[in-house]
Amino acid sequence: MARVRADGHRQILIGDKNYYGAGFEETVDQVGIDMLRPARKGEKPRAGSRFFKPLRQIIESINDTLKGQLDLEHHGGRTPAGVTARIIQRLLAMTAAIWHNDETGQTVRRSLGAYDH
Structure with a gap:
């Protein structure tokens, strides 16, 4: 192997x-x-058992963001490459929004509400 x-x-x-x-x-x-x-x-x-509880909280938070805010369960991709492209696209959009909100002094940095159309 x-x-x-x-x-x-x-x-x-x-x-x-x-x-x-x-x-x-x-x-x-x-x-x-x-x-x-x-x-x-x-x-x-x-x-490693001492790491599991805090790590699980982080993973659940990330999953909630990916499913809820980025709507990744309804990505619309029909091929593995299409799914990958849509996931990366949404992660980059979220990253850009966090950066923009941070740079402009917004109180809520992880919100995409202002960009949702």
Whole structure:
């Protein structure tokens, strides 16, 4: 199996507690991935567990922004390339709006309300 990174360093992947099993963990280890996940019921605590709660809050906030404010569930792309283009387009628009709102001293920097037509 090929390594994840050409420079020989291992990649860290964070998943939920349902990514488990000796076969699964052996496979990800062989391809150069260190899998971090919460311990399942009855398991001893696993490495990195102190990061999961704050990280989950960040991920949920990002998902809410992507789904709600950028409407990414209704992207209209018909091919993988089309979906990718529309997602990148909306992320760039959000980034430009945040930058513009910051530069012009707006009190709410992440809002696209003024640009929604």
